[in-house]
Amino acid sequence: ETGVTQTPRHLVMGMTNKKSLKCEQHLGHNAMYWYKQSAKKPLELMFVYNFKEQTENNSVPSRFSPECPNSSHLFLHLHTLQPEDSALYLCASSLVGGNEQFFGPGTRLTVL
Amino acid sequence: DQQVKQNSPSLSVQEGRISILNCDYTNSMFDYFLWYKKYPAEGPTFLISISSIKDKNEDGRFTVFLNKSAKHLSLHIVPSQPGDSAVYFCAASEGGSNFGNEKLTFGTGTRLTIIP
Numbered sequence: 001e002t003g004v005t006q007t008p009r010h011l012v013m014g015m016t017n018k019k020s021l022k023c024e025q026h027l028g029h030n031a032m033y034w035y036k037q038s039a040k041k042p043l044e045l046m047f048v049y050n051f052k053e054q055t056e057n058n059s060v061p062s063r064f065s066p067e068c069p070n071s072s073h074l075f076l077h078l079h080t081l082q083p084e085d086s087a088l089y090l091c092a093s094s095l096v097g098g099n100e101q102f103f104g105p106g107t108r109l110t111v112l
Numbered sequence: 113d114q115q116v117k118q119n120s121p122s123l124s125v126q127e128g129r130i131s132i133l134n135c136d137y138t139n140s141m142f143d144y145f146l147w148y149k150k151y152p153a154e155g156p157t158f159l160i161s162i163s164s165i166k167d168k169n170e171d172g173r174f175t176v177f178l179n180k181s182a183k184h185l186s187l188h189i190v191p192s193q194p195g196d197s198a199v200y201f202c203a204a205s206e207g208g209s210n211f212g213n214e215k216l217t218f219g220t221g222t223r224l225t226i227i228p
Contacts, residue, residue: 004155042114043156043201043218056215090155099144099205101216103155 002026004104006091012110013081021076021107023091032074033101034066035090043090049074050096081111115139116204118219126227131189133222135202138183142204146216147176147187150199159200160187192226199223 004025013019025032034046048056049068063085065077074091088108092101117136125131135145143164148156162169162176162185169176175188189196202219 006155009153040220042116042220043216045215048215092155099146099161099216100158102158103148105153105155 004091004093004102006089006104006107008107009105010108010110012112013078014112015081015083017081018077018079020078021089021091021109023074023076023104025072025074025091025093025102025104027093027102029093029095029098029102030071031094031096031098032068032071033092033094034074034076035092035103037088037090037106039087047076078109081109083111085109086111113138114219115142116202116217116219118200118202118222120222121220122223122225124225124227125192127194128191131187131192131196131224131226133187133189133200133202133224135185135187135219136183137185137204139204139206139217140183141206142217144205145176145178145185146203146205147174148201148203148218150201150221156201189224192224194226194228197224197226 007022032049035043037043045058046060047066052068067075088106090106091104094101115138146161147159149159150156160171160174160176162178178185199221201221203216
């Protein structure tokens with residue numbers, strides 16, 4: 001595997017479900033990010049991790065819970081989501097202090 | 113309040129001609145600008161960037177121009193090829209410490225279609 005991978009690519013869940021999104025980077029980076037892309041809106045930064053430590057939480061509701069066990073892996077745990085949370089969730093990685101972020105293919109999430 | 117704006121949601125250009133994608137920003141603290149390209153079912157991929165100390169950066173068929181006084185940047189693709197058909201996102205960051213992450217603020221994207 002190369003670059004940034006994300007699983008699953010598509011996810012449909014009910015409002016009472018608990019699910020997790022997974023991201024893995026194979027680039028030797030030390031910073032990882034979660035973004036949300038809704039239709040007709042710009043990418044919105046959700047969380048940033050530097051060296052496994054969360055450095056940014058962009059006012060994200062607590063029904064989204066990130067986890068970064070090491071510099072290569074990032075998870076987004078989902079619980080009691082709302083239909084308006086349906087979106088494309090993108091993971092990215094970079095070197096700390098680097099401007100250029102490398103993105104995964106995203107997980108298309110639909111909340112029923 | 114959108115700090116990075118791409119006012120053209122779509123653009124169609126004949127193959128071989130020049131494609132010009134535009135981006136405006138409002139935050140005068142932005143000092144680094146990037147263009148990303150996105151194909152359907154894939155994540156955005158980094159294309160080209162420019163620091164605010166420059167007004168032009170060129171990489172093959174891609175050139176980015178920065179006009180700081182107008183808070184405007186543009187991406188030129190010449191000659192345009194069918195494989196360039198994608199959504200192009202402009203992004204900007206405030207720079208700052210070498211120890212922190214560069215938070216990227218994105219525009220909404222422009223869908224470029226190259227007509228064979």
